[in-house]
Amino acid sequence: MTEEIIIAGFGGQGVLSMGKILAYSGIMQGQEVAWMPSYGPEMRGGTANVTVIISDSRISSPILQEFDTAIILNQQSMDKFEKMVKPGGTLIYDPNGITRHPERKDIKICKIEAAEEAARLKSAKTFNMIVLGAFLKVKPIVKLENVIKGLEKSLPSRHHHLIPMNQEAIQKGMDIVKL
Amino acid sequence: MAELKLMKGNEAIAEAAIRCGCDGYFGYPITPQSEVMETLMARKPWEETGMVVLQAESEVAAINMVYGGAGCGKKVMTSSSSPGVSLKQEGITYIAGAELPCLVVNVVRGGPGLGTIQPAQSDYFQATKGGGHGDYRLIVLAPASVQEMYDFVDLGFELAFKYRNPVQIQSDGVIGQMMEKVTVGEFKPRLTDEEVVKRYGSWATTGKTANRDRNIITSLDLDAYRQEQFNLKLQRKYKEIEEKEVRFEKIACEDADYLLVAYGSSSRICQKAIEIAREKGIKVGLLRPITLFPYPTKAIQAMLGQVKGILAVEMSAGQMVEDVRLAVEGKVKVQHYGRMGGVIPTPNEIVKALEEQIING
Numbered sequence: 001m002t003e004e005i006i007i008a009g010f011g012g013q014g015v016l017s018m019g020k021i022l023a024y025s026g027i028m029q030g031q032e033v034a035w036m037p038s039y040g041p042e043m044r045g046g047t048a049n050v051t052v053i054i055s056d057s058r059i060s061s062p063i064l065q066e067f068d069t070a071i072i073l074n075q076q077s078m079d080k081f082e083k084m085v086k087p088g089g090t091l092i093y094d095p096n097g098i099t100r101h102p103e104r105k106d107i108k109i110c111k112i113e114a115a116e117e118a119a120r121l122k123s124a125k126t127f128n129m130i131v132l133g134a135f136l137k138v139k140p141i142v143k144l145e146n147v148i149k150g151l152e153k154s155l156p157s158r159h160h161h162l163i164p165m166n167q168e169a170i171q172k173g174m175d176i177v178k179l
Numbered sequence: 180m181a182e183l184k185l186m187k188g189n190e191a192i193a194e195a196a197i198r199c200g201c202d203g204y205f206g207y208p209i210t211p212q213s214e215v216m217e218t219l220m221a222r223k224p225w226e227e228t229g230m231v232v233l234q235a236e237s238e239v240a241a242i243n244m245v246y247g248g249a250g251c252g253k254k255v256m257t258s259s260s261s262p263g264v265s266l267k268q269e270g271i272t273y274i275a276g277a278e279l280p281c282l283v284v285n286v287v288r289g290g291p292g293l294g295t296i297q298p299a300q301s302d303y304f305q306a307t308k309g310g311g312h313g314d315y316r317l318i319v320l321a322p323a324s325v326q327e328m329y330d331f332v333d334l335g336f337e338l339a340f341k342y343r344n345p346v347q348i349q350s351d352g353v354i355g356q357m358m359e360k361v362t363v364g365e366f367k368p369r370l371t372d373e374e375v376v377k378r379y380g381s382w383a384t385t386g387k388t389a390n391r392d393r394n395i396i397t398s399l400d401l402d403a404y405r406q407e408q409f410n411l412k413l414q415r416k417y418k419e420i421e422e423k424e425v426r427f428e429k430i431a432c433e434d435a436d437y438l439l440v441a442y443g444s445s446s447r448i449c450q451k452a453i454e455i456a457r458e459k460g461i462k463v464g465l466l467r468p469i470t471l472f473p474y475p476t477k478a479i480q481a482m483l484g485q486v487k488g489i490l491a492v493e494m495s496a497g498q499m500v501e502d503v504r505l506a507v508e509g510k511v512k513v514q515h516y517g518r519m520g521g522v523i524p525t526p527n528e529i530v531k532a533l534e535e536q537i538i539n540g
Contacts, residue, residue, distance in 0.1 A: 020358065024185050027360050033185070035358035039211060039296070060450035062357050065525040153185070 001056050003141050004064055008049035008081055009073025014128030017154070018071075019050035021132065024150030025142040026054035036062040047076050054141060069139055071131060075099055092134055092177070110138050111178040118169075126169035133173020144170070186361045188328040188354040189214035192258060192284055195332035197224040200367040201282075202253040203231040205244040207263060210296040211352040212286035215258045228369055238263040242270030242283075249279035250396040252375040252383030254336050258284035260352075261302050262293055265310070271345055272311030276398025278382075278413075280339035282332065283317075284348045286355040289494075289521035297521025298352030300443060303498035306349050307472045314410055316417045318346045318424065319471040321442040325359035327469075333364070338424065342416055343382070349471055351494065353444035353523065426469035427478050431457070435464030437537055438482055440503050441492040442468045445524070449492055452529035463533060471499070479506040488512040488537035492529055495519060512537060 005022070009015045019035050026033040036051040051067075053059050070081045072093040082102050085091050090108045095101065096115035112134035118127040136147065147170065151163050186194065192215050196204060206216045216234060224230035235241035241257045248255035259267065264285045274281055287302045289295035302310075306319045318338050320331045328350060335346040370378070376385045384394050400406045431453055432438070441449045446467040456463045466482065468475050479489075488511055491500035497515035504513050516532035518524045 020185065023358060027183060027185055033358075033360055035185070036353065037356060039352070039356050059359075059447075060454060061448040061452075061526055062353060063444070063448050063523045063525065064451070065527060 001141065002059075003054050003069065003139065004067045005052045005054075005069045005071065005135075006049060006064075006067045006081055006084065007052065007071040007073075008047065008077030011046055011048045013048070013073050014125070015048045015073065016050050018128040018132050019052045020154050021147065021150050022052050022054070022135075022142070024153045025147040026150075028146040028149040028153070029142060031056060032059050034059045034062045047074065049077065049081075069135070071135055073131065078102065090138055092131070092138060094131065108138075110134065112173060113176065114173065117172060117176060121169070121172070123165070123169070126165065129166045129169035130173035130176075133170035133175075134177035135173075136170065137174040137177050138179065181365060182363050184361050184363055185358050186325055186329075187214055187356060187358050188322070188325045188350060189286065189356070190218045191325050191329040191361050192332055192348070193218035193222065194363055195329045196256060197222060197228060197230060198364055198366050199333040199336060200228070200254060200369040201230055201256060201332075201336070202369055203233070203244075203248045203255040205233050205235050205241040205248075205255070205257050206259065207235050207238045207241050209260045209263045211288055211298070211355050212258050212260045212284070214355070215284065215286075228366070230369065238266035239270065242267040242274075245281050245283075246270055246274050246277070246279065249274060249281040250277070250384050252379035252385055254280075254340075254369070256282035256284065256332075256336075258286065260286045260288045261290050261299070264302065264305070268305075268311040271317070272309070272313050272315055273398045274345050275311075275315035275317070276313060277396050278343045279345070279396065280336070280343050281345050282335045282339060282348065283345060284350065287349065287351040289519065295521035296352070298444060298494060298523060299519065299521055300351055300445060300493045300517075301495040301498065301519065302349070303471065303493065303495060306347050307474070307502075315413065316344075316420070316472055318342065318344060318420060318473075319349050320346065320426075321349045321469060321471050322354055323443050323446045323467060323469075325354065325357060326361050328354060329361050329363060333367075340379075342420060344416065344420075349443065351444050352521075353447075421473040424470060425473045425475050425478070427475035428467040428469060429478070430465040430467065432464035432466065432482065434462050435482075435485065436487055437461065437463040437533060438486040438489045439463060439465045439492055439529070439533070440468070440479065440489060440499070441465065442471060442499065445492050445494055448524060448526055449529060451526035452533070455526055456530045456533060459530070461530075461533070461538065468499075474502045474506070476502070476506040479503060483507065483510050486511060488514070490529075490533050490537050491515045492524065492532075493517045494523065512540070514540065
């Protein structure tokens with residue numbers, strides 16, 4: 001199994017940390033992982049994206065031109081990455097702030113209203129975990145218990161009291177994602 | 180205690196330095212390698228192992244601090260990215276000329292000049308052919324994963340002290356910024372002052388005692404004949420390094436009709452290109468130089484009876500390809516494919532280049 005994922009949105013949405021938690025989750029279940037962020041001038045424009053690869057075998061290129069799954073959280077990322085999903089692949093997006101919805105017919109499209117749900121929960125910081133929950137529902141490549149272990153690993157211990165809240169947000173995302 | 184961590188390549192350099200018993204790091208921030216010093220500052224190794232971490236006033240100051248520390252027999256290092264490494268060249272040739280051990284890390288970005296902050300491999304000539312003046316060589320290690328970023332710090336110091344020669348880790352923005360799984364090793368204690376005297380007292384400035392002559396650290400000898408003798412000694416050392424320290428990896432070469440040659444992050448992208456090409460029925464393999472100096476010349480020559488053409492893939496206008504051509508001596512077709520200025524080639528581009536320039540070219 002090799003899953004090649006792009007997560008893309010605005011800086012501050014937790015795109016990079018979501019990718020990191022996913023990568024740590026892969027490590028927790030003994031898989032190979034790679035996490036490759038955009039770090040150049042494109043980030044200064046306000047968009048952030050990260051490639052995450054989880055695989056049972058040695059990972060080749062961390063630089064990819066097509067992905068099994070794209071998790072898209074703003075319009076610029078939709079414009080850039082919708083076309084880079086492999087035929088038969090998956091696109092997960094939050095419709096909040098999206099003016100042009102995905103048009104492709106040869107991929108699976110899932111909607112996750114994470115921004116709206118995070119606002120309802122009055123917890124903007126859980127946004128990325130709701131999105132992660134949606135991904136895990138659609139692509140259960142890592143076990144939830146390993147995601148929790150991944151959270152423990154990637155959060156400093158002073159933030160460990162927040163893990164139950166994050167776990168609830170992941171669960172929420174799994175419940176509300178529209179397949 | 181060995182542990183499994185998720186780290187950026189730059190963070191791995193810092194962690195490895197602390198764990199391998201490095202005595203001092205001297206640097207100046209520059210993207211895309213700033214996490215090396217950031218990680219060291221956050222880890223505060225001076226409290227843990229006594230390692231010194233110092234942000235110098237410039238790259239020139241940092242490399243001269245390395246020169247001083249190395250002269251005292253200490254395990255010292257610096258890191259930077261391309262423009263900063265250019266500034267260090269004077270110090271590096273002095274250190275090579277004084278035959279001192281040290282580790283320099285270059286997380287290469289696009290050039291020339293200030294260029295860009297994106298990944299590149301356009302400093303190959305500088306690293307392998309002598310970026311500074313004089314007939315000197317660095318031992319150049321090219322990591323292709325975060326694990327190798329970690330492992331090559333300890334290996335780099337080992338080689339530096341074995342040959343009393345500066346070692347350079349030639350990385351780039353991809354390997355520096357990427358996170359991967361890393362097994363971090365056990366802590367090696369730093370050498371005590373007594374151990375430094377015992378191991379390196381024959382050359383290091385550890386304080387003259389009554390029972391030995393002065394140790395003088397210099398790269399200057401105004402007597403041309405003595406300077407020539409010294410150069411001949413250096414050349415013998417480089418020859419020995421070429422005989423003993425070549426490292427490379429071969430991937431999917433057993434049945435290969437064509438060969439890609441690439442190092443560092445380009446070699447990772449080439450592995451994906453090989454997967455794509457083999458699905459199309461093109462039998463292509465990869466030879467990945469791990470040491471850029473000494474270059475795996477003989478390993479390439481050993482493939483000559485087997486492969487019909489070679490494509491060197493680098494993020495440059497074509498630098499390493501010259502060493503491939505020197506190895507091949509015109510016996511098979513050698514072409515170069517690369518992107519420049521911080522643009523990273525995609526796996527499909529490489530397959531297309533292989534088809535157009537080598538197979539049908």
